[in-house]
Amino acid sequence: MGEEVNELFGIRLTATTGPIPTANADIQLVVAPWKLGKKIRLRKILISNTVGAQGRVVIWDQDLGSTTPKSYGSSGGALLILGVGGVATSGVGAVTAVYGEDTLPSLDFEAGIALQVSNVNMSVAAEYEQY
């Protein structure tokens, strides 16, 4: 039957940033379809780091392209901070942290998933539910 009522009406989608060229800059991973009356719930997230320094992703609820939806949190006051280890030899290989359905609290985002990463060339991929 599904784990939750929203599974009756939700669909699973994915979003990815690719290698992020600028550290500590606002990135929009995905915008919630708030105009169409839906919000999104984060289910899984994967972070990759390609440099020696440990990496950090800060996440909050904002549509960077519109001031209409209310934002919750900010880069300085994130809703969620996730970490990933550093690579043994910088620029060679990658270290990936995966936070899956049974390890990640499934947060709701009403405006969208906005994030900043701490290192250049980190990448983030997420699976989320639109409902």
Add this chain to the structure above:
Amino acid sequence: MSSSIYSEPFIPPLKAGYFVAIHPLKQFGLYRVPEGSVIEYLPPKVVNLATPWTKAVPPASRTSQTPLVVSEVEDFNMENNKLAVYRLGVLDNVYIKIKQPTAVSRFTTRGDVLAFDKGQLYASIRRGLYNILPELYIFADKTEPTFEVYNYEYRETYFARIFATGYSFTLEKVEMDIGEIRTPVLHLTVNASGG
């Protein structure tokens, strides 16, 4: 309460030939579901009782709770002479009371008005017990419900969505004395100001 082979389907309350009395009788009267008419299933419709980003459900409080009152919701209205019966579910973390018409609470017990929320209803849906979900009758555009939406969270929200699914019946007016009818009659009371 249930097993994997037992479920409670949502059975339409009316069949062809059944009677419906819509009060006040002098204004509306007696109707019947025509013989041979087809009962139409209404797929789920989601309605957000709040309005992003202008009308929020106020946050929960440690003292008294302030609802978002949404009066005379038109989203469930039917065409003339059609009756719909919906079963309701809740998608967001709010609890809801219904008034129909605006001054009359639904689901009353002595001294209390029953509310419903996502968690309670999910317990029914999860077990396939659809027939015990809250019911809402809508006759044409004459019975618009008013919803009082209360927040469980200490942060305002612009999402207070309910979904409704059910059946619609086309009714035909009949000129009969209600006393002549020997089968059960569904009685509905209308708020005349809705029209």
